[in-house]
Amino acid sequence: MKKKFISKKINYDGGQLKPLYAYVNHKLHGDSIVAFIGACDVGFGEMVDAEDLVAGAQIKSDLMLHFIIEMFNQNLMTAVSLQRLIVSIAQNILNSTAPQLKSAKLRRSGDDLYLDRGSKAFKLSISIASISPVSSMIHFALNITNDGTPVPTCSLKDLGVDPKSFAEKVLTAFSEEYISIVEATQKVRPLV
Numbered sequence: 001m002k003k004k005f006i007s008k009k010i011n012y013d014g015g016q017l018k019p020l021y022a023y024v025n026h027k028l029h030g031d032s033i034v035a036f037i038g039a040c041d042v043g044f045g046e047m048v049d050a051e052d053l054v055a056g057a058q059i060k061s062d063l064m065l066h067f068i069i070e071m072f073n074q075n076l077m078t079a080v081s082l083q084r085l086i087v088s089i090a091q092n093i094l095n096s097t098a099p100q101l102k103s104a105k106l107r108r109s110g111d112d113l114y115l116d117r118g119s120k121a122f123k124l125s126i127s128i129a130s131i132s133p134v135s136s137m138i139h140f141a142l143n144i145t146n147d148g149t150p151v152p153t154c155s156l157k158d159l160g161v162d163p164k165s166f167a168e169k170v171l172t173a174f175s176e177e178y179i180s181i182v183e184a185t186q187k188v189r190p191l192v
Contacts, residue, residue, distance in 0.1 A: 004028055004033075004171075005168060008036070011040070020134075021034075039062050112125055112127065
């Protein structure tokens with residue numbers, strides 16, 4: 001699993017969740033994970049999650065940390081499982097290192113992260129997994145600020161977390177875990 005943090009600001013509109021995105025745009029060939037910072041505004045034409053489409057939901061934020069993962073020779077079940085893995089990795093890193101999470105911890109619900117304050121839940125992330133004719137893909141993003149979000153949110157800024165250094169930790173942890181999973185599939189004998 002190749003990994004790269006892209007320093008250039010990239011605004012995410014859903015068009016980046018396309019096969020060979022990392023290869024064509026960032027020269028990462030094969031299974032990969034890239035991270036970048038930019039706004040988020042996904043129109044209905046680019047919306048992959050039918051639940052959001054049916055609900056007429058807005059997927060917007062003025063500034064987010066985005067991750068795009070592409071894996072070849074994997075099915076949708078694997079992609080959704082790995083989507084939840086990256087969300088759990090981010091949750092674990094933030095819960096153990098974020099200065100503002102000493103008394104309250106982030107909660108994962110499916111593929112989303114929330115910070116509960118009293119009876120209210122503040123959403124930190126968005127995520128989707130899908131498949132293309134050649135690969136499985138995941139988009140996972142976390143609010144850097146709360147500006148421009150259509151629902152109550154929390155952000156990396158609220159948690160006292162630097163987006164780039166956090167991104168590097170997630171990139172490394174996910175890449176290492178993915179490589180370990182692939183290696184685990186290559187050392188077992190078949191059942192007879």
